[in-house]
Amino acid sequence: MMLAKTMECEIIFHRYPEKMMEGAVRLIGTYYVNKWANEWLKTFKRKPREGLPLLLSAPQPSLLDETQGSENFLDVFGNISRELLELMHYVNKHLKFWQIKAQSAEQDKVRFMMLERGPVAFVRGLKKVVQSFFLESSLTSGLLSAAYSRINERVTMLNTLRKRLAIIIGQVHLQVSKLEEKVDTGRENRRRGESRRVLSQCVIAILVSLNGLEGVYDLPQSDYHGHGDSNESRTIVLEFDRMPDDLMGGINWTDSELQAAIQLLQSNVVKLKEFLSDLVPYYEKPRRLVRYWLHYTGGAVGLAMASVWIVQHSRLGGSDDLGRWIDKAREDSYLFYERRLHQPLTAIKSELFDTFRKRRESSAQLEEVKLASDSLNRMVKEFVMQTSGLEVVSAASEAEMMRIVMSRYEQELVNPVKNLVSGELARALLIQVQKLKLDVEMAMLDLNKILRANEINFAILTFLPAFALFLILGELIRRQLNNKKGAEGRGRTAQMMRRMLMVEVEKGVMTCQIKDDENRGDDVSVEYGMLIYSLDQLHKGVHRAAENSGEWLSLRRDILDLTNPRLPTFYKLAIAERMERVYDCLAPMPSWT
Secondary structure (H helix, E strand, O other), X not given: OHHHHHHHHHHHHHHOHHHHHHHHHHHHHHHHHHHHHXXXXXXOOOOOOOOOOOOXXXXXXXXXXXXXXXXXXXXXXXXXXXXXXXXXXXXXXXXXXHHHHHHOOHHHHHHHHHHOOOHHHHHHHHHXXXXXXXXXXXXXXXXXXXXXXXXXXXXXXHHHXXXXXXXXXXXXXXXXXXXXXXXXXXXXXXXXXXXXXXXXXXXXXXXXXXXXXXXXXXXXXXXXXXXXXXXXXXXXXXXXXXOOHHHHHOOOOOHHHHHHHHHHHHXXXXXXXHHHHHHXXXXXXXXXXXXXXXXXXXXXXXXXXXXXXXXXXXXXXXXXXXXXXXXXHHHHHHHHHHHHHHHHHHHHHHHHHHHHHOHHHHXXXXXXHHHHHHHHHHHHHHHHHHHHOHHHHHHOOHHHHHHHHHHHHHHHOOOHHHHHXXXXXXXXXXXXXXXXXXXXXXXXXXXXXXXXXXXXXXXXXXXXXXXXXXXHHHHHHHHHXXXXXXXXXXXXXXXXXXXXHHHHHHHHHHHHHHHHHOOOHHHHHHHHHHHHHHXXXXXXXXXXXXXXXXXXXXXXXXXXXXXXXXXXXXXXXXXXXXXXXXXXXXXXXXXXX
16 A cells, blocks of 8 residues: 555656646745745834833842742833833823814814814814804804814813823832832841832832722713714723722731732723723824825825726726827836936946956057157157267257258258159158157047047936936835834934923923922822823933934933932933933034024
8 A cells, every 4th residue: 555655656756747846946935935025024013112111120139038929020010110101102192182272273273173073073064154154143153162172171181191190100110219219228137028018018009099090081072073962971980909908008918918919900000001992082183084084085086086087098998098008108118227227237337348358459559659659759860860960869859859850841842853852851751641640549549538438428427317216216215114203213303302302301300399399299299200201202212313323321321310209300400401412312403504
């Protein structure tokens, strides 16, 4: 049985060797092509930006010894901080949009209500305009009141969410700072279990601040797309899991209780994330497709008309115009390639190679010119020697000897017949012919050099327009593929955005100090959380530029110093001023006037 199968395989292999080899090559080629394509696509995937780290970068050994089973507490705090900062950015992004709308002019608000909320809202806006015209004798009064209500409603809710998230973010970083302070002080004299109590206090403080987000949140009276108003009271309730009161009131936790508290903290953060993913879409800014629906509609109409026109001129419409145009375009593209790219490059290559190949010919031509020049010099010397003597030849230069020849030639021409037979006129004529031959050869040699150089220049000039066009297209494609928006990019706009982030950091430092001087505790927590958020955005925005300039390690240390709540405000402002002055990625770019 096995022998029969082996013979059958050998027969198939011998009968169809080409097909088997072709299939194997195709399989191997497909594998390597897919592998190369995946590696190439990975280069264009945007890597997640590194966020602001915690001050306590690594758990202390003493803390690990007394908190067995909770060695990952620092990773938990870091993950919580990153998730909260992402939620903060999500909320703040939409809040900025509505704040800009709130500060805009009345005509901009009307335009937003009419044209930037979709086609259904456009129809309802027209209806409201007509009602306002007949009832209130004003076209935009109804739309303006609706715009103020909508915008203020969203600004209020998103601002509330931002403040509460800022309190939690500030509390996380503040507790980590306290943890670092307590770990660093009194390491040798620490009583047994003190590290666990410190960590328990931090977890309790974060849980308490997180519970401050609990409550009933009202949904907007009008839905997200503006499809009308609803008088129904719709709400969403946020409620977290809680620990027993006896554990929340005490700090002498065991390792298992501490681990359970950390897990509870993680689960509550997940609940908060799910809650915001349900609530914020009601208050977020309209999508780009909704805001620019008129543009997309016009583009779709234009595309439909173009499609109909193409079908009419194609074979589907009984016309061969499209085929002829395609053939003409292909022919023109081929002619452009041949005349502007292939032929000029071939001409440049051939001319360059011909220049090297024809060096021997040029050397031979130079030798011929040199032989003609030497022959002329000998003829002139012999003529002058016979007519003027040896002393004149030894003392005169070539130009003087040629002058003597020309003078004697003019004298011989006085009696041309007599001097042609018995004089030196014949020799003078031969010298003139030799000189003319030398001049012609030298002129032809120079002309050959000029023509060869001009041929290369003409080929380069023919190639330059196409080369410039391809360079421009390649640069545009490269910029689109490597485009980094926001503060992470390059150029004056990105530099300005990074400096604006630095301004927000300075304002946050000053505001924290002002609120602290006024003894407004809640406001201090909010402003400290906003400062942490601004530093996180600065940390992400300058990372790429600072790494390219070699400033990242020092700049990262300065940013972490600004997050330290124990550092006095005076030193923080000094650090911020030094950052703007020293680092290239934050320094002002020169203005070209």
